[in-house]
Amino acid sequence: MKKIFYLTMGMGAALLLASISLPKQDAAKDSIDQKVETLLAKMTLEEKVGQMNQYNGFYDATGPAPSEGNAKNKFEHLKKGWVGSVLNVRGAKEVRELQKMVVEESRLGIPLIFGLDVIHGHKTLAPIPLGEAASWDLEAIRKSARMAAVEASAVGINWTFGPMVDISRDARWGRVMEGAGEDPYLGAKIGVARVKGFQGDDLAANNTIAACAKHFAGYGFAEAGRDYNTVDVGTSTLYNVILPPFKAAVQQGDVKTVMNAFNILNGIPATGNAFLQREILKEKWGFDGFVVSDWGSIMEMIPHGFAADLKEAAMHAANAGSDMDMESYGYLKHLVDLVKEGKVTEDKIDDAVRRILKVKYELGLFNNPYLYCDEAREKEMLYHADHYEDALDMARKSIVLLKNNPASNKSKLLPFEKGKKIAVIGALADDKTSPLGSWRIGSDDGTAVSVLEGLKEYTDFTYAKGANVALGAPEFQQQVDINTTDKSGFGEAVALAKKSETVVMVLGEHGFMSGEGRSRTDIGLPGVQQELLEAVYAVNKNIVLVLMNGRPLALPWAAEHVPAIVETWHLGTQSGHAIAQVLFGDYNPSGKLPMSFPRSVGQCPIYYNHYSTGRPDEEAFVFWSHYIDESNDPMYAFGHGLSYTDFEYSDFKIDDTNPAEIKVSVVVKNKGKVAGEEVSQLYIHDKVASVARPVKELKGFEKYSLESQESKIITFTLTEAELGFYDNQGKFIVEPGMFDIMVGTSSIKGLSGSFELK
Numbered sequence: 001m002k003k004i005f006y007l008t009m010g011m012g013a014a015l016l017l018a019s020i021s022l023p024k025q026d027a028a029k030d031s032i033d034q035k036v037e038t039l040l041a042k043m044t045l046e047e048k049v050g051q052m053n054q055y056n057g058f059y060d061a062t063g064p065a066p067s068e069g070n071a072k073n074k075f076e077h078l079k080k081g082w083v084g085s086v087l088n089v090r091g092a093k094e095v096r097e098l099q100k101m102v103v104e105e106s107r108l109g110i111p112l113i114f115g116l117d118v119i120h121g122h123k124t125l126a127p128i129p130l131g132e133a134a135s136w137d138l139e140a141i142r143k144s145a146r147m148a149a150v151e152a153s154a155v156g157i158n159w160t161f162g163p164m165v166d167i168s169r170d171a172r173w174g175r176v177m178e179g180a181g182e183d184p185y186l187g188a189k190i191g192v193a194r195v196k197g198f199q200g201d202d203l204a205a206n207n208t209i210a211a212c213a214k215h216f217a218g219y220g221f222a223e224a225g226r227d228y229n230t231v232d233v234g235t236s237t238l239y240n241v242i243l244p245p246f247k248a249a250v251q252q253g254d255v256k257t258v259m260n261a262f263n264i265l266n267g268i269p270a271t272g273n274a275f276l277q278r279e280i281l282k283e284k285w286g287f288d289g290f291v292v293s294d295w296g297s298i299m300e301m302i303p304h305g306f307a308a309d310l311k312e313a314a315m316h317a318a319n320a321g322s323d324m325d326m327e328s329y330g331y332l333k334h335l336v337d338l339v340k341e342g343k344v345t346e347d348k349i350d351d352a353v354r355r356i357l358k359v360k361y362e363l364g365l366f367n368n369p370y371l372y373c374d375e376a377r378e379k380e381m382l383y384h385a386d387h388y389e390d391a392l393d394m395a396r397k398s399i400v401l402l403k404n405n406p407a408s409n410k411s412k413l414l415p416f417e418k419g420k421k422i423a424v425i426g427a428l429a430d431d432k433t434s435p436l437g438s439w440r441i442g443s444d445d446g447t448a449v450s451v452l453e454g455l456k457e458y459t460d461f462t463y464a465k466g467a468n469v470a471l472g473a474p475e476f477q478q479q480v481d482i483n484t485t486d487k488s489g490f491g492e493a494v495a496l497a498k499k500s501e502t503v504v505m506v507l508g509e510h511g512f513m514s515g516e517g518r519s520r521t522d523i524g525l526p527g528v529q530q531e532l533l534e535a536v537y538a539v540n541k542n543i544v545l546v547l548m549n550g551r552p553l554a555l556p557w558a559a560e561h562v563p564a565i566v567e568t569w570h571l572g573t574q575s576g577h578a579i580a581q582v583l584f585g586d587y588n589p590s591g592k593l594p595m596s597f598p599r600s601v602g603q604c605p606i607y608y609n610h611y612s613t614g615r616p617d618e619e620a621f622v623f624w625s626h627y628i629d630e631s632n633d634p635m636y637a638f639g640h641g642l643s644y645t646d647f648e649y650s651d652f653k654i655d656d657t658n659p660a661e662i663k664v665s666v667v668v669k670n671k672g673k674v675a676g677e678e679v680s681q682l683y684i685h686d687k688v689a690s691v692a693r694p695v696k697e698l699k700g701f702e703k704y705s706l707e708s709q710e711s712k713i714i715t716f717t718l719t720e721a722e723l724g725f726y727d728n729q730g731k732f733i734v735e736p737g738m739f740d741i742m743v744g745t746s747s748i749k750g751l752s753g754s755f756e757l758k
Contacts, residue, residue: 035366039357040350042108045346045349047081049331050083051324051352052324052331052356053082053325053331053332054115055077056086056088057089059071061097077332078102078112079101080106081108082332083112084113085113085115085159087161090155090156091378092375092378095156095157095373098112099111099112111366113158113363113365115157115161115292116157117161117162117441118152118198118209120144121147121151121440122151122157125437125572126144127571128177128438128550131395131571132394132398133180133186133190134641135398136592138190140397142193142196142197144394145195145196145197145198146198148160148197149197149200151381151442153208153372154372154382158363158372159209161214161259162211163190164178164214167220167221167245169220171552172519172604173220173225173226173551174513174514174517175220176220176551177438177515177569178438181595182608182638186698189248191246192252195255198211203256204371205364206377211255211256212256214258215261215294216258216260216261216291217243218265225519227516229263240726243280246281255289258287260293260322268306271294271298271317272306272316280730288358289355293326298322298325310328311338317330318349319344321352323356324356388574395578396582396589398578398591400591400640401566402565403565406563407542407564413544416583419459420459421461421500422455422461423464423504424463424464424504425505425506425536426507428506429451429452430451432448433445433448434509434512436448436573437511437569439515448571449573451504451506451580453576454581457577458584459584461504464496465493466505467489467493468486469507469509471486482510487531487532490531490535494536494538498540502540502542504546505544507532507545507548508549510526515550521601525558537561541561545562547565551595552596554599585674588643590676590678590703592640593639594638595638596636597636602627602630609638610695612695637746639681641746643672643678644676645671647668647670649668649680649743650666652743652751653665653753660719660720661719662717662719662723664682664741664743666714667711667713668711668714670709670710675706678706679703680702680745681698681701682700684696684697684699686723687739716743720734734757736758737756739754739756740754741753741755
């Protein structure tokens with residue numbers, strides 16, 4: 001059902017609209033669509049194309065105007081109404097100055113929309129998105145995005161380039177940190193939660209921002225995990241794995257914008273792909289927002305070999321349905337001529353501009369262009385105390401206990417008793433910047449609570465750096481210079497470990513080792529950290545390994561030798577507090593992995609919902625699908641995560657009396673001594689189908705808390721939506737036949753049964 005929005009107009013707003021030459025209308029009667037059509041009819045072709053043009057921030061809005069060069073041209077374009085959006089300009093005062101120029105000096109006074117990559121917070125940072133996904137807590141994830149929107153909107157931002165809903169199965173790809181992992185079902189649920197958190201219940205409020213589902217489509221399947229690389233996937237993968245999170249964001253989340261991708265798909269760049277943008281997104285799914293190119297992706301169709309020059313690239317992009325050009329300059333330079341030459345119809349231009357204007361109306365920018373420019377609110381909302389609490393809650397829920405075995409003292413190392421004296425080793429333990437992670441454009445270095453600061457609230461400890469992860473603190477766009485030679489701190493660390501009962505080693509990736517453009521071929525512990533770990537282990541086996549990283553790591557030695565391993569990702573502003581609370585048992589870890597952890601990088605891409613081969617089972621000879629030097633299985637499977645308590649599953653039942661709603665239930669009991677949260681996961685396997693189905697697919701999950709010795713009946717309902725799949729033409733089908741069902745604590749551990757769908 002199409003939503004119709006009505007706006008009321010007070011005297012101040014009416015005077016404002018009159019002052020910027022907008023057509024006089026009865027706002028109580030006219031819908032947004034009608035207002036858009038009225039405004040569109042008044043626009044020249046050049047002004048229409050201007051709305052399709054987005055510039056990066058190019059000068060200090062509160063300083064002198066540019067006097068020469070490209071910056072002066074952009075400045076003049078703003079005054080002519082030839083710019084529809086600006087990105088990377090933030091601050092209530094700065095945004096107001098640019099908005100005022102456009103509203104008061106351009107002919108029609110159409111307000112700008114201000115965009116920024118608000119990925120896991122603005123000033124106050126929550127965990128990186130992959131870490132949040134490990135919580136499997138949709139409400140907490142929604143609240144995290146809400147917190148980000150409140151702070152970003154306070155500095156004038158009304159549009160974020162998030163969430164990233166790309167599914168990826170390859171830990172080498174640096175941008176896995178920005179998404180929800182390898183599973184389309186979980187990814188779709190999390191994507192919708194993030195969209196709703198950003199956009200809130202009222203997009204016209206001053207504390208909500210338009211969301212952007214990205215990157216449409218296939219970007220997470222870049223070959224070899226190398227960013228911007230070629231994507232070559234079959235239609236079954238496209239329809240069943242890649243597209244579902246985008247469809248959910250559009251149809252369940254009502255996302256206002258979509259960003260296209262850098263990659264090619266079937267030889268056609270996504271930015272110039274009409275099949276993706278027009279046929280699927282806009283026609284089949286009914287998406288009525290607008291599509292923005294990724295940074296420079298229109299001009300990148302030239303090196304792809306799909307366009308001879310920028311003019312041809314602009315033609316392909318506009319015809320394919322890419323509505324706004326981010327930093328390629330192709331539309332502003334060439335679209336007017338392309339229309340006059342008949343190579344792009346003005347109807348396609350009008351369609352793009354309608355979509356852009358509609359989002360601006362929905363954001364309330366025509367009622368009040370300065371809605372997001374309140375300097376008092378800016379001071380109040382940044383680093384707000386409530387946001388610290390939300391960030392801490394999200395950080396605790398994101399931590400995954402990978403391993404907790406008895407050590408040399410014959411008892412599980414975790415949780416620690418309060419006051420227990422420990423040694424802490426690792427440069428990341430004293431780092432207040434790396435835990436903020438990548439994609440933190442709006443935040444400030446040094447604002448994370450370090451692990452050492454968090455531990456001070458629980459115990460006395462001794463500390464040795466051992467070795468730096470990186471040799472320098474890089475700027476945002478620079479590569480990290482990894483320490484592969486300096487072991488000068490090993491002696492101090494080993495001596496400390498030798499005289500200590502228990503050692504907490506904080507190891508992992510620098511905060512800028514993951515993210516865009518940061519692919520890795522070696523996904524073990526970077527630099528000399530593995531050598532440090534083994535040197536410490538040689539003198540003290542009672543090690544708790546605390547991992548900070550933006551991707552799954554391959555840690556076969558640690559998984560075999562270290563008794564306790566805690567995955568903390570890059571947890572954001574409240575990192576140290578969250579980690580300390582988990583280590584000392586004030587918070588019982590409840591996270592579950594959203595991506596498989598490989599044993600070796602040679603297994604990548606590795607994922608739980610793979611297909612069976614024709615030779616899946618071990619044979620007496622070598623002729624079956626396997627490696628001769630490694631297991632096929634991951635080190636830690638999708639959905640894995642331990643607790644300080646034990647959950648027992650029993651009484652598994654399938655009720656298929658109503659084929660339209662198959663009921664699957666199980667009894668879960670907390671058999672341990674402490675309360676804890678569990679995530680029960682339901683997986684299906686369609687055993688025989690017209691298109692082969694994966695060996696296992698997540699189709700339901702529930703997170704809940706149980707007191708010690710408490711039991712709960714967990715019930716899942718399977719409908720056609722869960723039991724069906726897309727064929728190779730994109731048609732959703734449900735076929736009769738046998739289904740295996742498993743409910744458990746991870747993708748490899750649970751109770752199972754079967755039923756026949758008739």
